[in-house]
Amino acid sequence: MAENVPSASGLKNWLNARTGCCSALRWWRNRPVPGGPAWWKVTGALLLWLVVLEFVSGILLMLVYTPSATDAWASLVYLEERIAAGAVVRAIHFWAAQALLVVAGLHLVRLLITRAYRAPRELLWISGLLLAGLLVAFCVTGNPLPWSQKAYGQIEVEMHIIGSIPLVGPVAQRLLMGGTELGQRTLNHLYTLHVAVLPLLLVLFVGFHLSQLVRLGRSNGSADSEELPYFPHQSIRNAVAVAVVVGAVLVLSYRYRAPLGPPADPVLPSSPRPEWYFLALFELRRYFTGNLEFVATALIPGLIGLWLVLLPWIDRGGRAGKLISYATAVVLVLAHAVLTVLPVVRDARDEQHQAVVAELRKIGSRAIELAAQGVPPAGPGELLHRDPVTMGPILFRQHCTSCHSYGGEWAEEPKASDLKGFGSEEWIWGLVQNPADPRFFGRTKHKQMIQWSKETFATASDDEKAEIRQAVRWLATHPRGVPPEDDEQSEFAQGYMAFDGWCIECHTYEGDGGFNLKAPDFTGYGSEEWIARMIQNPADDALYGDSAEMPAFADKLTPLQIRVLARWLAGGTDPVEP
């Protein structure tokens, strides 16, 4: 009869009659908590709900994230910069993952201490260990997906680690990588694992884990029982714990974005470190190098895993068993903590590593700023390669610092001028007054200018000095063209006249001058074009001619690199147009 009555309770009864879902739920809620409800029993429920949060946020990320070597990073910038709550959702996925790992650790320790692995729960325990393995796999496959410089560096090392596993390693590495090199197919493989294969396995194992849990009753530390029902006595504790942890994840997510950094690009500096949860393994590798590397990367983790899997049979009960379980927990936690702290402390003291980290952070925010305006189809690398702010210092340090310093830095044994502020009024005035300063020609063989300066300034009156200063100010505007005949008053004309009075004997300008000797041409001096010409070929007749000490770079740098470097030296920040 009830089946025909269209009421809420009728529908519920009908559904229950057909599926048994409501009685199952009622049974689930009313089952007693062995040993009574307790706060330390919340870890399982926490894990479950954090996994749910990961699933939901992960699916939302899939709406925008694009697993392509040219698009992955750019799609995340778009997600974070242009989509409502995009950065928050990605941060939730990140922070909930961190929480998941911490809680999984706590869960493991809790089960170790309560010796929850003992018969008849061996399989429950082993399925839990497999779940822990799945978590690790989620991290390994998820972290590289942004295809950022850091992610790329990490997966490169991880692939190497997989390859170093005896016997199966090389094959597994190739299969995972989708070939012999990191690239598009690697990304597709990682993505497929991360969003399809692993979630499927996770659901399966969680299902098994929970069904066994129900069948066997929850593990209990003690035997006495008031036998209170699970709902609401344990549930309220679970709910509070979930609210606190998820709340913390949300607060963190609104305040701190998930790390991104610059896109993967071989020209950028790199000093990859694993995520904090893998640091212990990273540290272990330091002690086993060369042929022994597999001890750290495969043998020790493998043995730990084996020990845990066999624990139900190793622990034969009694005091000895208790000791084994406690010792396992303590050793694991301590070893992990120590091995994690050591590299952290070392890195904090390692100035070079910190410098790379700081530089990558700077390049990263610049890259994101540029990419927020859109990315060319060839990917974000193209964007960076055109950017003087990013590439200027990198190119300078690669190609120029064997002779030039920059702001007194970067060059170990500078042999030529310091190029910070090159062509600016302050720089030129400094040079004119004292070319012998090591910042200018002091370290070079150019002596004429030094001679001229010494003689000129020894006798020059204040008025004359002011005139030279005027020429300098004019020169710092990267002048081009001559002032019209009737113009004698403008800054430009005054500067030009000062040049005519003081510099024209040696320096040329717009095809005029250089009567005494040929010194560098002043047409557009210090401009991007002038510097580019200088980089291309300093021995150009219009530049240093035969007296050039600097080699030509026309063949060592691409035309684009020369333009980018020149723009950076000239103080420009806009990306070079294609």
Place this chain on the structure above:
Amino acid sequence: MNRRFFLALLTRLIGLGTAVAAAIPGLRLLLDPLRQKGSAAKRYRVAPLEAIPPGTPVRFAVRGQRIDAWKVFPEQILGYVWVFRAAESGNGGEPHLRVFSATCPHLGCTVDYRTDKSSFLCPCHGGAFTNTGDRIPDETLGYKNPAPRGLDPLPYELVRDETGKVWLEVEFQRFELNTPERKPIA
């Protein structure tokens, strides 16, 4: 029993609160497409005037920078326009042009021109339009014209460049489909 009832209520409230708080950013992301704006009308140089013979409509591609989410394509076909240049009466007069978006206002196929019928015909569901872009009435056509309105006219300008060549520049834009009135997609 009272305590149990209270705890149950509290559990539900806490659970609900947590779920709502976590769902808010997700919903905002999910609904983001409703917030995104369509591209505004923009002027594109389409063809030199000399490439447009009087009498028959000619179809031109509109090319320009296309922004697809994060990707910026420097030059892509954005759409097509039909340009009809009326046969000139006198000589020397300003040429009279009509420019239509080639996108069918029914469901967005690209309409063809049928020289034999001197009218525009959509290959998809038979939307038909006169030379002047008007919707051909059902009676004239002999069947129900699926197009809800005439072809969408686009503003244009003839511009002379430095070399003296005259160019057709079109204000390209998209409109809502399948509505009797003409609404730009914003």
